[in-house]
Ligand SMILES: Nc1ncnc2c1ncn2[C@@H]1O[C@H](COP(=O)(O)OP(=O)(O)O)[C@@H](O)[C@H]1O
């Protein structure tokens with residue numbers, strides 16, 4: 001039986017700075033979208049680093065997340081919800097995906113719990129699926145940046161893996177996190193094909209999984225638990241593998257709660 005769940009695909013890392021790799025991936029997305037609804041969530045951490053530097057700010061990450069002082073938010077938002085989102089929408093349009101650029105707050109899709117240790121950073125909580133469901137039902141492809149806002153309208157920066165996880169939970173979709181590495185790597189640099197929560201906890205406690213990959217793992221395990229499903233972390237370098245991946249073939253790391 002074919003899978004009719006929305007494919008929630010998170011794009012991150014160097015992919016977002018490589019228009020030809022992005023174009024190749026979006027062609028695969030076009031094929032996938034013929035079979036099932038598609039929603040793209042994007043990061044852009046590298047672009048944020050560059051923009052902050054150009055504006056004369058220093059920046060640091062804590063536990064894989066960016067410390068985001070409120071005065072830096074116009075720059076962070078300009079990079080993520082502005083340039084990166086608009087560029088991705090442009091390429092997705094060319095690829096025939098019928099994209100609609102949105103932030104994570106659009107239509108009240110998510111609510112946000114502030115993590116004040118990190119400044120204007122929050123954890124996204126799935127809230128209202130109506131807008132995204134309507135867009136998906138009308139054959140649009142939402143292209144979502146990880147920018148939110150609080151009740152007072154203050155801008156919030158959300159890690160894009162957590163953003164993708166929240167939207168996947170909201171839509172009961174299938175989550176695939178694409179990144180620069182081919183999957184979760186062990187201490188020898190080999191891809192771990194299957195990872196349970198118990199094994200993941202061991203790899204985190206012995207320092208084998210750190211930083212951005214730890215955040216990805218938290219997002220994946222939370223979603224695996226909520227949806228009772230496995231989550232894929234894979235590299236974007238072989239876009240053809242994405243077709244095999246959604247039919248259940250082994251690509252990257254499959255993360256599940258066991
Ligand atoms: N065990 C691990 N396996 C793979 N990557 C790891 C691991 N531990 C830490 N990392 C780091 O996590 C990075 C992926 O996280 P991140 O840079 O946040 O990705 P993205 O920008 O795609 O969200 C990898 O490129 C690598 O530097």
Ligand SMILES: CC(=O)N[C@@H](CCC(=O)OP(=O)(O)O)C(=O)O
Pocket residue numbers: 011012013042043044045046048064065066076080121146157158159160161212
């Ligand atoms: C709070 C936090 O860390 N926000 C991230 C949002 C972008 C992101 O997650 O980009 P990648 O997926 O490309 O890493 C940041 O400012 O870098």
